[in-house]
Amino acid sequence: MMIAGDRNSTIAFENHYRETAPHCIPAVFEVVYWKLYSQGARCQRSTNRIVDFVQEHGTTSEQLWDATQRFAESQTINNLRRIRSLLGITTNVLAVALTLPALANPETIPMIDSQVANWVNGNALNHNIARKSKLSPFRMNYTSLRDNDFPNYSNWIAWCREVAQVLAKLTNEDWRARDVEMAVFTAQRSGIELNVLP
Numbered sequence: 001m002m003i004a005g006d007r008n009s010t011i012a013f014e015n016h017y018r019e020t021a022p023h024c025i026p027a028v029f030e031v032v033y034w035k036l037y038s039q040g041a042r043c044q045r046s047t048n049r050i051v052d053f054v055q056e057h058g059t060t061s062e063q064l065w066d067a068t069q070r071f072a073e074s075q076t077i078n079n080l081r082r083i084r085s086l087l088g089i090t091t092n093v094l095a096v097a098l099t100l101p102a103l104a105n106p107e108t109i110p111m112i113d114s115q116v117a118n119w120v121n122g123n124a125l126n127h128n129i130a131r132k133s134k135l136s137p138f139r140m141n142y143t144s145l146r147d148n149d150f151p152n153y154s155n156w157i158a159w160c161r162e163v164a165q166v167l168a169k170l171t172n173e174d175w176r177a178r179d180v181e182m183a184v185f186t187a188q189r190s191g192i193e194l195n196v197l198p
Contacts, residue, residue, distance in 0.1 A: 003034070010182065017103045021068075025054060025061040028100065032087075035099045046096075053088025064100070071098075072105040075157060077150050092147040102178060110160040110181030112153050117145055119188035120156065126196050133158035156181075166197050 003009045013034070020027040032050050036043040053059075064086050071079040083097040084090075095113045102111040110116075117138035124135035136155045139148055160177040167175040187194045 007179070007182065011106075014103045014106050014178070021061060021100075021104065022065040023061055025059070025064070028054075028061065028064055028087075031099055031103055032096060035096050050087050050089070050096075054086070057088065059086045059088075065104075068100045068104050071101040072109055075109075075154055077147060080147075080150070094145040094147070094149065094153060098153070102181075106178035107176045108157075108161060110157060110177045111185075112145060112156060112181075113185070114140065114145065115185050115188045116156070116181060117149070117152075119184050120152070123194070127159075127194070129196055130198060131159060131162055133162040135159050163197060170197070 003013050017027050017031055021031075029047060029051050033043065033047045036046050039046070064083070067079070067082045067086055071083060080094070080097055083100060084092075087097060089097060095111070098109075099111055102109045117140055120135050121137045121140070124137060128134045134155060136152045138145065138152045141148070145153070157177065160180040163180045164175040164177050167173070167180070183194065186192065
């Protein structure tokens with residue numbers, strides 16, 4: 001599957017994942033590889049490590065889908081840990097495991113990574129104006145986001161959901177939490193300034 005990186009190709013990839021992941025474990029491996037793709041040689045090694053763990057421990061697609069949906073229903077650290085455990089991720093990192101519920105439930109769950117965290121840290125003050133849900137700065141005291149930033153991720157979820165509703169009213173278009181996250185990611189990576197919403 002060629003993923004151009006625009007909204008339509010990303011939604012097609014999300015749809016493919018949702019359709020196949022409940023009964024097809026390779027769909028999970030595709031998401032892991034996709035998420036890690038920008039990391040060069042580490043991408044293949046990290047993906048292989050997860051594939052090997054899942055196969056050696058007999059983790060099923062049904063187990064992973066259930067854990068993913070539990071997180072979507074209740075965003076708790078324990079539900080995140082369950083996903084990591086099933087994937088064999090032994091460090092308390094956020095991004096890879098949280099990609100699964102984000103692609104499974106893009107209406108309500110955004111992804112998180114260091115690009116987004118850097119945007120939040122540089123823009124939270126202005127973009128919290130007029131918002132009930134407030135962004136909080138990520139600590140980013142490791143090379144990757146960790147459990148100590150989970151409360152900030154929870155705030156990010158709430159903010160993305162609220163902003164999606166605001167944008168839907170302003171544009172008469174459907175906006176999902178993932179769409180807000182993709183806009184923020186693109187703005188951060190491209191050096192684009194996002195207007196503060198009313």
